[in-house]
Amino acid sequence: MNVAIASLPAEPGQANEDFAAAASGAAVLLDGAGVAGADTGCTHGIAWFSSTLGGLLLSTITAHPARPLAGCLADSIRAVRSLHEDSCDLSYRASPTSTVVAVRAGAEALEYLVLGDSTLLLADQDGKTTAITDQRLDEVGKRLRGPVDELPTGSPEHAAALADYRDALTGLRNRPGGFWIAGPDSRAADHALTGTVPVASLASATLLSDGATRLVDSFDLDTWEETLTVLGSSGPAELIRRVRAAELDDPDGRRWPRGKAQDDATALHWTLS
Known part of the structure; x- marks a missing residue:
């Protein structure tokens, strides 16, 4: 492998x-x-x-x-x-x-x-x-997270709204109509x-x-094809470095509203022969 x-x-x-x-x-x-x-x-x-x-x-x-x-x-x-x-x-x-x-x-x-x-x-x-x-978690989240995305990431108000959002999300976990x-x-x-x-x-x-896919599905800075090019040429560490650079460029979540300014990010790239 x-x-x-x-x-x-x-x-x-x-x-x-x-x-x-x-x-x-x-x-x-x-x-x-x-x-x-x-x-x-x-x-x-x-x-x-x-x-x-x-x-x-x-x-x-x-x-x-x-x-x-x-x-x-x-x-x-x-x-x-x-x-x-x-x-x-x-x-x-x-x-x-x-x-x-x-x-x-x-x-x-x-x-x-x-x-x-x-x-x-x-x-x-x-x-x-x-x-x-x-997509089920994202679909449920979109119905609930409006108040979170209106507030600066990391602010006390954002933290309170995020806690309410996650509590509501937990109530829909592992049940029909939820995720x-x-x-x-x-x-x-x-x-x-x-x-x-x-x-x-x-x-x-x-x-x-999801912490490693933000350039595509949250920030709209890359495509999956561009992600694959980075993985093939420079490896997973470079992909995560680029995610971190984008996150640090928007620490308050004004450009890209999100629950966490930075998230755990992991990538495993398996080249098949």
């Missing part, structure tokens, strides 16, 4: 709640989440949840190549739950959750799974790109986007947290 990974926390010295890893023929990326300022009910924290779930998922999808990815994710969610349900209160509405992107390459096909607002970017041999993103994300309930895996693509048709598969 030819895999390059880069990841940065939102701020230096801050815990990085993203997780990405690869094994023979497989890769995963998770973006952990909670509710800002809220007690999660978990003594381990969001970074522990995303990294533990990610490690178990990668192990499961490589150890059981015939098991569908959604089944592997459900198994892994149950395994993580068993690790801390005796010490943590998983009934909290703010209990740690995570997006999930997973890919597994077989002899003929690349299987994929996407749950939450992280992105899988597939590039075929002709350079055409296909971005697979679970689905990996958390304490393994049934969320049944609602993941899944599919297969012929391996021979692909040049690369890239797994991206």
Whole structure:
């Protein structure tokens, strides 16, 4: 495998709640989440949840190549739950959750799974790109976040509006009409986007947290094709550097309203031979 990974926390010295890893023929990326300022009910924290779930998922999808990815994710969610349900209160509405992107390459096909607002970017041999993103969280968010986007990012008023927004968003988590994300309930895996693509048709598969896709889907500064060019020529670290530069150019969110001035950003770029 030819895999390059880069990841940065939102701020230096801050815990990085993203997780990405690869094994023979497989890769995963998770973006952990909670509710800002809220007690999660978990003594381990969001970074522990995303990294533990990610490690178990990668192990499961490589150890059981015939098991569908959604089944592997459900198994892994149950395994993580068993690790801390005796010490943590998983009934909290703010209990740690995570997006999930997973890919597994077989002899003929690349299987994929996407749950939450992280992105899988597939590039075929002709350079055409296909971005697979679970839009349900964004669709719900657009209905709720108007007051947040009207305020300067980082201001006390913005922080209060953001807390209200995230609380309302949490009430729509893992239910019909809302959105689905990996958390304490393994049934969320049944609602993941899944599919297969012929391996021979692909040049690369890239797994991206939403902190690494901002140049395209939030800032409208790049296209997916331009993102792929950066990844192929300079690697994931350069992509994240460019995201940070754009964020620092708009620290108050006036040009690009957003919940966080900077976010954890992770990119895993897998070049397929």
